[in-house]
Amino acid sequence: MTEFRSPEAELAAFRRRLLVAALFVTVCFGLLAARFYYLQVVRFDYFHARAEGNRIAVLPVVPNRGVIVDRNGTLLARNYSVLTLEINPARVRNLDATIDALGEIVTIEERDRRRFRRLLLETKYFESVPIRTHLTDEEVARIAVRLYRFPGVEVQARLFRDYPEGASTAHVVGYIGRINERDQQRIEERGETANYRGSEYIGKSGLELSYQRELHGTTGIEQVEINAGGRAVRLMSRTPAIPGNDLQLTLDIGLQQAAEAALGNRRGAVVAIEPATGGVLALASTPSFDPNLFIDGISVAEWRALSDSPEHPLLNRALYSAYPPGSTYKPFIALLGLESGKRQIEQRFNNQGLFTFVGQRYVDRKSRCQHNVDLHGTIVHSCNTYYYQLAHDLGIQAIADFMGQFGFGQRTGIDVPGEATGVLPSPAWKRSRFSSREQQQWYGGETISVGIGQGYNAFTPIQLANGLATLLNGGNLFRPHVVSHIVDSVTGERRLVEPEPIARIPLNPRHVDAIRQAMADVTVTGTAVQAFRDAPYTSGGKTGTAQVFSLRGQRYDADKIPEHLRDHAWYIGFAPAENPTIALAVLVENGGFGGQSAAPVARQVFDYYLLGAPVEAPAQEGDPLLAEELER
Structure with missing residues (x-):
């Protein structure tokens, strides 16, 4: 026997289903609208900053380090420009293959590769990293005619530190070196992290260390628009860096070298001071070493030669x-x-x-x-x-x-x-x-x-x-x-110590x-x-x-006595006797009388x-x- 459904019952069921579906759709659209509101209104600032961060790169502009001169204006520490071979990792598909190919054009040693890998970890993906420094004119020419083969590879000019007087200033002026973990920790403890973004070098010894804050300067900022591949498209804004201050010393480099020459190849020291001011005229220690060896990382062989020397030049x-x-x-x-x-x-x-x-x-x-x-x-x-x-x-x-x-x-x-x-x-x-x-x-x-x-x-x-x-x-x-004046490198204003x-x-x-x-x-x-x-x-x-x-x-x-057990020779003196302008102490280690x-x-x-x-x-x-x- 055939059962007939009531049209009224089916219509009521249909209406119920339609109402549930309508409510379900309404709730979904409500949730979607709420999510849109949350993302577009409530979290607007956050996601806008994220989007801008993906579109705009904030790059540090490293300041020029201040120079150091003696009392007569002779340069003791300066900056000079050199050409470097650099690789932008964002534009290179195979780094190892690219480095191997470049090695067939110019010499790339294993130490260059190690330094490159270390810097790669410390550098943003869209910034170039040097693989070779101090390129000669011949090497630049060989690279220039082949650059079309190497997307992401370029030759750039960078500033490097130099100590023209070499060993004569090693113990006084000191030297700079690459920032290591210990340096980075000290920078963070002093709350100076922002000012060292992009900086690769820091003072390690001598005046380069004790006057680091004066010499370093203030880091600038560049806002650069980048594309999806991380390549810079255009410069949006720039806050220039402020160069570090210069130092003028009480030291007379001529007198310093005269003291070293008088000591000859003997171990010893000469300290000369102005009695009226306490200004140091000479601070010589022999033997010494070339501070330029430490700037870009001293080799193992060079370090062992210095540290193991019985003369202790360090x-x-x-x-x-x-x-x-x-x-x-x-x-x-x-x-x-x-x-x-x-x-x-x-x-x-x-x-x-x-x-x-x-x-x-x-x-x-x-x-x-x-x-x-x-x-x-x-x-x-x-x-x-x-x-x-x-x-x-x-x-x-x-x-x-x-x-x-x-x-x-x-x-x-x-x-x-x-x-x-x-x-x-x-x-x-x-x-x-x-x-x-x-x-x-x-x-x-x-x-x-x-x-x-x-x-x-x-x-x-x-x-x-x-x-x-x-x-x-x-x-x-x-x-x-040792420092007599701190000189503002921008205005030239001299501040007396x-x-x-x-x-x-x-x-x-x-x-x-x-x-x-x-x-x-x-x-x-x-x-x-x-x-x-x-x-x-x-x-x-x-x-x-x-x-x-x-x-x-x-x-x-x-x-009859071994050289290292012989007496030390001393002399303290001053001149002129009636009105002394210099007082000194001379030590000749194991020098006798x-x-x-x-x-x-x-x-x-x-x-x-x-x-x-x-x-x-x-x-x-x-x-x-x-x-x-x-x-x-």
């Missing part, structure tokens, strides 16, 4: 190496004797050149140190027994307190990094230095060794030069500085004059007479010979500074017995 002996000062310490001890009242200028002694301490006899063989000796004569002829007794009378704590005022045993604060503290011994220092109670105890025999610049004393050449400058100017202790006085030592001018006069006579009748004979100017100084190891009563014979090895270096430095005289090769050694008689 060591800045002027600032970092500390040595016993020997008899160059005596003028300061003598000044303390006068200031403390333990000695008088005219006071004379007839000690027969003998000092006895707990049964130990110390004899001074020099005849002029044995009878009727006054303070003046003890400096001129370097009498040891006088200073044994004086140090014993003063006591170690008084010596440490007084010498600390001159900056001994502490960093001078010079604006070149890498300075050592040295050692100014005292009971407190010894307690902090040693662990056992017996070692921590201070003994009287140690005090008398300190009095002649031996024992635990260990000072750097910069400390001795600055201490002498402080004595000469009457007690004004300055912070030594003011001399910075650290302390004022209250000294009796009469006592200072007595010490200066005695040091002046050192070059006339004393231990430096050989070096300064017939000098057309007046000067003063003090020789010093610092033992590397104890002779234990035996006679010093350099020929100060009057024989170090004083002639000072003479040549003074000759150049005062007379403009050329520097000759180091003089042949004189009579060692005569040198010993004068020095010891």
Whole structure:
């Protein structure tokens, strides 16, 4: 039997289905509209920025690094343009094949490939990366006629750093190198990440490091429209970079090179300072190295040659190496004797050149140190027994307190990094230095060794030069500085680096004059007479010979001692004697007697500074017995 459906029921069901479908469509369109509203209105700023970021690339404009010149305007660090072969990875299908093909046209070494891969990871996809730098004209010509074969390959001009004076400025000016992870971390900690975008180099040592912020400049910005392939289409806006500031130094590169020439192939250092300002005239350390090797990454072989050298050319002996000062310490001890009242200028002694301490006899063989000796004569002829007794009378704590005022045993604060503290011994220092109670105890025999610049004393050449400058100017202790002016590279405005006085030592001018006069006579009748004979100017100084190891009563014979155990030769001096404009400290490592090895270096430095005289090769050694008689 056939069942008939009710038309009214079917119509009602159809209407229900139609209503559900309508509601479903309405909800879907509502959700779609809501999503459109969310994307187009609520998140408009976000997605607009994303879209612009895909369309517009913000590229950094690296500023030109400031140049460095000496006091006379001689360039010590400059920028120069070189042609580089670069690859834009966004426009190259097969990088390895392209590099191999380019290697058939110009030389591309494995180190170039390693550097390229490293830079590729650090560079945005649409920026070009150098595969070869310092192209010759011939190489540029060979590439130019074949560039049509290499889409994405181009020859560009880039600025590189150069140090025209080479090794002469390595320890002062320093050098730059590629930014590594440690540098990047320091940049982030200082909140300077934005200013180093695009920068590949940063100061690694010397003034390049300590004045990095001044030299670097301010990074600019370019907004470039790019296509879907990452290729630049047009420049939309540009904020130019601000070049770094230039540095003018107190350093005289001619004097610096004169000091190096006077030292010759010997290990040593020369530090020269203006007593009135603390400005450094020379900061020489030999041997040295070529800082240009480090700019684009030093090779393994070159690094090993420097780091493994027994001469240690990477060591800045002027600032970092500390040595016993020997008899160059005596003028300061003598000044303390006068200031403390333990000695008088005219006071004379007839000690027969003998000092006895707990049964130990110390004899001074020099005849002029044995009878009727006054303070003046003890400096001129370097009498040891006088200073044994004086140090014993003063006591170690008084010596440490007084010498600390001159900056001994502490960093001078010079604006070149890498300075050592040295050692100014005292009971407190010894307690902090040693662990056992017996070692921590201070003994009287140690005090008398300190009095002649031996024992635990260990000072750097910069400390001795600055201490002498402080004595000469009457007690004004300055912070030594190498930079005299910071020059705005855009406006040319010069900002003076003011001399910075650290302390004022209250000294009796009469006592200072007595010490200066005695040091002046050192070059006339004393231990430096050989070096300064017939000098057309007046000067003063003090020789010093610092033992590397104890002779234990035996006679010093350099020929029988290994070279690295021979005495260090010192000389501190100033010129002209009546109005000093230069104070210096000369160290010749393992050079023997100060009057024989170090004083002639000072003479040549003074000759150049005062007379403009050329520097000759180091003089042949004189009579060692005569040198010993004068020095010891």
